[in-house]
Amino acid sequence: MAILSKIRQRTVVLIGVIALALFAFVLADVINQGGFSGEKQTSTVGVIGDEKIEQETFARQVENYRNQLGANASTMRAVNQVWDAQVNQTILKQEFEKLGLQATRAQILDYLEDQLAGNPSFSNEDGLFSESKMVEYVANIKETNLQEYQAWQKYLEDIEVQILTDSYYNMIQAGLNVTLFEAERIYKLNNDNLNLEFAYVAYEDAEDVKVSKSDIKDYINKNKERFKQDAKADIEYVFFEEVPSNEDDANVQTAVKTLMGEFKTTSNNEEFINLNSDSPYQARFQFEYDLKSDFSEQLYNLNQDEVYGPYKENESWKLSKLIEIKTIADSADVKHILITFEGTRVDPEVTRTKEEAKQLADSLFSELNKNKAQYAQIAETFSADKQSGAKGGELGTLKFGNLFGGDKEFNEKVFTAKNESLQVIESDFGYHIVHVSNLTEPKKAVKIASLSQKVLPSDKTSTTIYREASNFLLDSREKDFDELAKEYGVDIKPINGIKQLEERITGLGVQRPIVKWAFEKDTKAGNTEFFEITEGFVIAKLVKRNEKGLQSVEQASAAVTPILKKEKQAKNIISKAKANSLEDFTTQFGVDKKRATAVNLESPMLTGVGQEPAVVGAAFGLEEGTTSAPVKGEKGVFVVKLLKRNEAPALPSYTGIAKKETEERLKNIRGQNSKLLKALKETREIEDNRARFY
DSSP: HHHHHHHHTTHHHHHHHHHHHHHHHHHHHHHTTSSSSOOOOOOOOETTTTTTEEEEHHHHHHHHHHHHHHHTTTTTHHHHHHHHHHHHHHHHHHHHHHHHEEEEHHHHHHHHHHHTOGGGGBOOOTTBBHHHHHHHHHHHHHHHHHHHHHHHHHHHHHHHHHHHHHHHHHHHTTOOOOOOHHHHHHHHHHOOOOEEEEEEEEGGGGGOOOOOOHHHHHHHHHHHHGGGEEOOOEEEEEEOOOOOOOHHHHHHHHHHHTHHHHHHHHHHHHHHHHHHHHOOOOOOOOGGGGGGGHHHHHHHHHHHHTEEEEETTEEEEEEEEEEEEEOOOSSEEEEEEEETTSSSSSTTOOOOEEEEEHHHHHHHHHHHHHHHGGHHHHHHHSOOOOOHTTTTTTEEEEEOTTTTOOOTTHHHHHHHHOOTEEEEEEETTTEEEEEEOOOOOOOOOOOOEEEEEEOOOOHHHHHHHHHHHHHHHHHHTTSOHHHHHHHOOOOEEEEEEEETTTOOTTTEEEEEHHHHHOTTTTTTTTOOOOOOOOTEEEEEEEEEOOEEEEEEEEHHHHHHHHHHHHHHHHHHHHHOOSSHHHHHHHHHHHHHOOOEEEESSSSSSETEEEOHHHHHHHTTTOOOOOOOOEEOOOEEEEEEEEEEEEEEOOSSOOOHHHHHHHHHHHHTTTHHHHHHHHHHHTTSOOEHHHHHOO
């Protein structure tokens, strides 16, 4: 009673504690869902322009695509394929809408007629496409099968997109035609050239300059498109593989050894093996050269009912028993005439019964026994195997065991027959009238049955490995990862540049949970985590992660620093240049004057320097005999003097050039639809939330 009284006294306190706990649970869930955080929860997989891709619809498409790919297809492969297709289709549809493109009813019907030609559901009595039959079909599925009707609507939508896509690409190609004005410009670009003198101060000889972090940052912000990056992560991991211990190996060996006596004496080898072996009973006649094993000699020389083993092969302990010895030819020339019957699915037009097939086979066999010369003619007339029948029944020279999918009984009957013999043999395909010739000299063949048990990690071993991996994880949160790996005797595997939507980890295969963990908001550089996979346990460490967006100053430094150094050096040289002539420039900076001839814009090469498009462009803007101001080039700062302008003679017509350039443009764009789509994507805001769902 005293205890009950105390419970009553503290009821209010207990209710308060429980309420507080429930509130904390709900609050934690709200926070995790993004309710009070900056990261909002969404049900959309992505947004393309102003069009949302809803998660439910997207998931259904992914599942459908996975089913098309087959059982072994990974989820992420399907996710990425469906996403790419959805983005491409949506962008094209938005572009069509902006341009006012629409598919006409006549275009859609023409497309349907082409696609559905020959389909009975959409054909009239003459086998031609019928619009009325199609309308009837659609009305029927709309009433009776909503899922099929929705699929039809999606099919029509895809057709419309395809029609408009073709029109869109045709419009683009039409816009690539080169005009006569353009052709003239191209001709002059290729053929006008200059003779000039120049001098330059090379950057490598110029005064060194400093590039600050703020300089690099400013450059990145002015050239954002160039320095955009996807989210990437560098990880490293150690792998504790679940492998059997020596004790596990010894235990399996002992277990197999204890079966040896019973295996020797059993009268039902198949039942005994199926009860005690990891692999089902298999026994067929083999010649010595067929035995592909380190123990071939021992197995081939066993006596009848003798057992060999235990011996270890392919991570399994085995016992092998010689069941039967036979002397058989190992190859022969074989012909057959196949008499099939209804139900064998060899020939759907055959309606004879099994009994009628047997009677026909026996009758033909009797005829052939009287005159084997008729074999080819009868094979061509009666054999259901049309391919061999056309060749007089010839199947060619066959090895023992290779006849009719390795049918054991069939092979034994054929290869133990006499030369030039005929026999009727039944199989799943019907009755075969088989003729055998050129049988090789019979050899000893053995039929061996094997019992095997694979050596696998025991529960004790798995627990030990799990404990070791768990201890590594705990230690990794306090000790250096590299030193710890040495202490535990495991190798560190570095994996760099993993993308957020990847799923494969080198050395581990498909491991999407590890990739997801590496990109979680709460996972920081240096964090470690434990993952259980099929083959064992992985401890992964996040080394670093680059978030999606602009590269940092440190990341961009290697590419930007040389560019900014050139800009600063060029600015310094130009600010110091006092010269009014080429000779003054060479004197002031102590550089040599050089000469270049036949320089054109198509290939703006300066002798002894290389490609200098800005410098050559500046030279084309000069009058003969005049000198340019200092020009910032690729290799240094240049001053150019134009000696002579060589203008190409005008052509009577530029039609040929226009035609040739048009053909070249069209050739370059064919098959380049992906480049076009990439360009269109860059004009859209695309929000990609796939990583939140997969």
